[in-house]
Amino acid sequence: MDLCLRIGEMLLSSGAGAADVTATMRSVADHLGLRQAEIDVTFTALSMSHQRSVDDVPTLMMRHVRQRDIDYEDLTAVDHLVRDVLTDRADLYLARTRMATIVSLGHAFPRWAVTIAWMVMAASVGVFLGGGPVVSVVAAVAAALIDRVQIVLARRRLPFFYLQVAGGAIATLLAAGVAATPIDVDPSLVVTANIIMLLAGIGLMGAVQDALTGFYLTSSARLIEAMMATAGIIAGVALGISVADGVGLELGQLVPGAYGISDLPGVLGGAAVAAAAFSVASYAPRRAVLPVALVTAVASGISQAVTVAGFGRAAAAGAAAFFIGLVAYAVAGRVRVPPLVVAVPAIVPFLPGLSIYRGLTFLADGGFFVSQGILALMTAISVAIALASGVILGEYVAQPLKREARKLESRLAGPRLVGPFRAMTRAERRALRKQSVD
Template sequence: MSPEREWRLLTSVRRAIRTDPSQVALTEAYPVLNETVVVKILDLALRVGESMFAVGASAHDATFAITRISQVYGLTGVQVEVTFNAISVSYHRGEEDWPTTLLRVVRAASPDHAKLQRLQALVVDITDGMELSQARIAFRIIRRTPFLYRPIVVIVARALLTVGAAILFGASPLIILLTFISALCAAFTQAGLARLQVPSFFSQIAGAFVITAFATVVSALGAAGIEPFTDVQPSIIVASGIVLMLSGLTVVSAAQDAIDGFALTAVGRILDLTMQTVGVVLGILIGLEVARLFGFSVALPNDALPFGSLPSQIAGAAIIAVAVALFNGAGMRIILVSAMLSVIAILGYTFTLLLDIHVGAASAVGALLASFVGILIARNLHVPSVAVTTAAIVPLVPGLTVFRGLLGIVDSDGTAEGMLVGISPLVLAGTIGVGLAAGASLGLYLGTPIRETLASVAKSRARVRR
């Protein structure tokens, strides 16, 4: 055996037995942790965790960031409690001292994936040895960073999402244009209500009402024989609007918090999700009833409209993912990854349907593939996995199924058979929603250990090369 190989073997054996002090980050150490230092460390950790939670991170990610930052600066055994709208931390230095406890309220959760990306990078920098004073300054800079895009860009991006949904169904250029106009009206309406600080529940009602009213007018023009509205399918307009209304809901985060054991946070997210969905339902029902009072109606589709051709599905899914990433404040890297993962999700969904598998299971497979690939590449590309996963599964939101169910209930004659006609599509929509949440969460949990294994292998190879 050559001397070089003997030295490598000896180095490997030594590494398996002993730790290497040179590999430990030279983080600022505090031999005596007085109360002032403890408060500074806890305050930084808590503020970082609260900011991550407020811009879209899961409760587990926020807890991990808080405990990690605390451990790096010498606080072990920090207790963290995350609820739907508050985070608290507590550290007890010893039996003779009072515990130090801090609490911050999460005022309003608003996705900002670019800021989330910078916060995760800050946690990595702290782990690699950033001093406490520098970390506090860096966090203040990140916290004061404004949203990446101006309000008009967000409004147009939300309207662009419905264009992708219409393309997904293989709609004609006229329907795509009408869908964009209706969504633009709804987006401006919701933006105005947000400025007036109207609760999001009523904002959802108003947005859904605007889209339904627009679709009803288009349907009435077509019924009157006015060109070019005679061949327009208003159900696609409403279905695309439903995808817009439900695109910002935290389905993945709610399922992930429930699986992680954050029951209170998961219940809060699920309740918020339910209320937002109920708002959409009420807005559509109010719109249909108002139209009925004026003598107008929207024809109930006899069958569920299938997706368009495979190129239309790919283009529509990519546009939806890009639009979701834009109005969630994502940068160019997250936008590109989201578009790629949305294509993976729609391809997995489409090819699973070819095997004659239930649409709910097919949705779960598409979400699983997207989240699994997303968690593997998110670390190397330094993008939040929850950001790209959320954008990737929005194309599979069952907007048309929800609309068919609601329209069936409105058109029912009050009999049990008539009600079942409307309830059946809603049950199917619920099944698809559960499949999306379960598939996305399962993909994250299957990909996490594989990602950690690949990361450890890469570090081992780097040490051997050194």
């Protein structure tokens, strides 16, 4: 029970859905002989109970889920540990020892390397949005300032909401300050690039997955957390816009235009590098960085094609996300990582930072522009939901196709992004019962 709870804590804190966490814990418990255990997953706590017989008092254990930095290296190690347990390459003693080692080890590379990764990501998003070298440089500097300031605030135990407020304000004020100089730069692109950077760490996909798989309590908690984090970004950007207007600086309103054929390589390359940089910032295994970049580049091409065909931003984002979910399962199997490690970084360039910025600038103007601002913010919400639901739908389609057998569809616990994808067969269960009797 302790091993299962520790595994569940690691998966849940890394953004895995409650259905994946429950199925993984149940698979490990069943394989190690603890059958018919009751598992309950919420956003902040895990509980597991087992009753040997109707006459015995049930044993109950609980574990609170700590908020921790996303570490896909640890998530991958736990995923491999679960597979080793289910294939009898690790017994209970070895599994607990390896789990303790995974939790106690530090990150794969130093913290300053993560700051550089955030800088590269912000600069690449600027290229993806159509900005030039100046936009990329300013966005990278803003990303470094945001990351360092957030580290200082986090050490002072400030809630995450205030960290997001600080990030949004820093990006807006720096863009306004650069715009006041003779340097030719579009400050709106700088702000948008850093908004996407701040949105990247929000676990919206896990919230949508929980809602689709029936874990409504956990989904509600995750949605509230995502809403508060996004509200912090909005408050920070709005504060920056108000200060800029107060001192007479003009940020401008970004109106996206159609990309030309000559711009397409920059758009695809910017999206690919941004996703790869985010995977590095999340400590993803190095072998997954290049596949993430390639998947994102193809998804970006699909998004541009859907946009050129006359569909809206939500439809374009949903099509790109569906492709990501469709191929993430196969790509993750090739590079031996959970599909979550491929899917989450790949959708980062498509996050609705553009719509959020436009909505805020329209609201700041007031009057006739208020309705346009509300419409832009509603577009941002629709794009975010399209991204999360598109990835999950792609996983639904991809997993049964990969398995070849139709009967396997009933064994899948929803769109599996983490954990084992195959349930035990009847023969395996009979062998397990025989082993426990012996």
